[in-house]
Amino acid sequence: MAEVLLEIKNLRKVFEDNAEVLKDFNLSVHKGEVVSIIGPSGSGKTTALRCATMLTPISGGSVTYIGKKAVWEENGKICYAPKAQMKEIKKSFGLVFQNFNLFPHYTVMQNIIDAPIHVDKVPKEEAKKRALELLDRLGLKDKADFYPFRLSGGQQQRVSIARALALQPKVLFFDEPTSALDPELTAEVLKVIKQLASEHMTMIIVTHEMQFAREVSDRIIFMEHGVVQAEGSPDELFNSDNARLKEFVGKLTC
Amino acid sequence: MATSTMFSQLAGGMIVSIEIFILTLVFSLPLGLLVALGRMSKIKVLSGAIKVYIAIMRGTPLMLQLIVVYFAPYYVFGIAISASFRFTAVIIAFSINYAAYFAEIFRAGIQSIGAGQWEAAQILGYTKTQTFFKIILVQVIQRIIPPVTNETITLVKDTSLSFVLSVAEMFTIAKQIGAREASIMPLMAAGLFYFVFNYIVAFGMDFFEKKMSYFR
Numbered sequence: 001m002a003e004v005l006l007e008i009k010n011l012r013k014v015f016e017d018n019a020e021v022l023k024d025f026n027l028s029v030h031k032g033e034v035v036s037i038i039g040p041s042g043s044g045k046t047t048a049l050r051c052a053t054m055l056t057p058i059s060g061g062s063v064t065y066i067g068k069k070a071v072w073e074e075n076g077k078i079c080y081a082p083k084a085q086m087k088e089i090k091k092s093f094g095l096v097f098q099n100f101n102l103f104p105h106y107t108v109m110q111n112i113i114d115a116p117i118h119v120d121k122v123p124k125e126e127a128k129k130r131a132l133e134l135l136d137r138l139g140l141k142d143k144a145d146f147y148p149f150r151l152s153g154g155q156q157q158r159v160s161i162a163r164a165l166a167l168q169p170k171v172l173f174f175d176e177p178t179s180a181l182d183p184e185l186t187a188e189v190l191k192v193i194k195q196l197a198s199e200h201m202t203m204i205i206v207t208h209e210m211q212f213a214r215e216v217s218d219r220i221i222f223m224e225h226g227v228v229q230a231e232g233s234p235d236e237l238f239n240s241d242n243a244r245l246k247e248f249v250g251k252l253t254c
Numbered sequence: 255m256a257t258s259t260m261f262s263q264l265a266g267g268m269i270v271s272i273e274i275f276i277l278t279l280v281f282s283l284p285l286g287l288l289v290a291l292g293r294m295s296k297i298k299v300l301s302g303a304i305k306v307y308i309a310i311m312r313g314t315p316l317m318l319q320l321i322v323v324y325f326a327p328y329y330v331f332g333i334a335i336s337a338s339f340r341f342t343a344v345i346i347a348f349s350i351n352y353a354a355y356f357a358e359i360f361r362a363g364i365q366s367i368g369a370g371q372w373e374a375a376q377i378l379g380y381t382k383t384q385t386f387f388k389i390i391l392v393q394v395i396q397r398i399i400p401p402v403t404n405e406t407i408t409l410v411k412d413t414s415l416s417f418v419l420s421v422a423e424m425f426t427i428a429k430q431i432g433a434r435e436a437s438i439m440p441l442m443a444a445g446l447f448y449f450v451f452n453y454i455v456a457f458g459m460d461f462f463e464k465k466m467s468y469f470r
Contacts, residue, residue, distance in 0.1 A: 055377070087379070090377075090379055091379065094377065094378075095377045097370060097373070097374060099370055101368075101370040101373065101374035103371065103374070103389055104393065104469045104470060105389075105392045105393060105396070105468075105469045106469075114388070115378040115379060115380065118380070118384065118388070119378060119380060119384075147468065147469045147470075149469060149470040160374075163378070164377075164378075167378065167379070
């Protein structure tokens with residue numbers, strides 16, 4: 001079995017209003033694996049992803065990347081990895097947002113090269129070369145000097161994928177990457193994600209696109225009420241006997 | 255008195271008015287940014303103290319603030335006040351007053367930037383300071399140009415309040431000449447000057463706004 005890149009154990013998240021959004025969430029992802037997380041709104045899938053990427057503090061459990069603990073609970077207190085280790089951990093993953101969150105005052109090129117240059121200290125020429133390769137791969141070669149507002153949603157989302165890839169993450173998260181897009185633009189973004197899957201990029205995708213999840217994933221996780229209700233290969237899940245899962249998948253595919 | 259003499263005297267005052275205007279902006283804009291950051295601080299004592307400061311600056315007349323700043327060294331520290339302190343007192347009073355207003359504009363601007371920008375930067379590995387100066391501030395500046403223009407135009411007119419400390423800026427001089435000559439003309443000329451000055455300020459800010467609209 002390939003190396004475990006991400007290990008989430010007994011993850012709990014309780015919000016200030018005492019709503020327990022995640023109860024004992026577990027996930028381990030191996031190198032090269034594509035895992036989709038599906039489930040109804042409010043099931044905790046986005047929260048799980050935000051906790052895994054440390055955008056939201058956890059309430060319990062632990063998150064480990066490349067064998068290094070990033071955040072964990074110890075005697076009721078939440079501990080984070082020391083600064084240097086955290087930096088390395090944060091370098092190991094990227095995240096593509098639902099609303100792209102491109103930097104509007106930067107051109108496509110600046111969006112992609114700024115973090116490599118100023119965070120990773122990659123020489124400017126090298127960063128530019130890598131960015132152009134990425135843009136070429138994602139079909140955006142002619143858009144390098146455009147500001148984000150001049151691009152369609154699909155193009156913006158592809159730029160944000162390029163921006164994440166430019167830091168060469170080991171794991172790439174997607175938080176409902178097509179929820180803000182119409183069907184046509186959705187298709188163009190999904191095509192890019194499929195392409196990445198074929199290149200064996202390790203990905204964790206929170207999505208509502210059932211057919212896509214079925215095609216692209218090695219493993220699908222069905223979440224509801226803050227716990228994993230079912231987990232398995234796409235075929236196992238889509239042909240499951242689990243009544244609730246059948247209902248959920250059925251509603252979305254017909 | 256010849257009109258030309260009047261204008262040359264007013265011109266001298268005009269230079270002082272412009273000095274007050276520029277120095278106030280130079281000090282109050284950065285100070286306003288610091289005050290805004292303090293106002294948003296998680297440290298309750300700091301944000302509380304800054305709230306009180308802003309309330310006082312906005313809640314009392316600027317003219318009174320000018321007088322208080324001018325007499326403070328004497329009443330608080332017992333230091334004799336020299337006449338040359340007048341100009342300094344004007345700059346201090348204007349700067350701390352305008353910083354309070356600018357701070358609220360900065361705060362509104364900073365808070366109007368969605369959390370997504372901070373989160374995207376965090377994921378990409380930027381530090382908080384890098385995020386603020388590289389990602390957030392430029393967007394804030396673009397958004398706050400219209401309210402800052404408002405304040406700047408008000409500042410041009412407010413410089414006339416310096417007459418209360420007898421600083422020889424344009425309004426003070428216009429009043430003196432007007433009283434001596436028993437004529438309203440010097441004040442009218444001053445009014446024209448403020449109008450032209452503000453027209454230039456508005457034009458400049460409009461230009462800046464257009465320059466900054468290269469992104470949305």
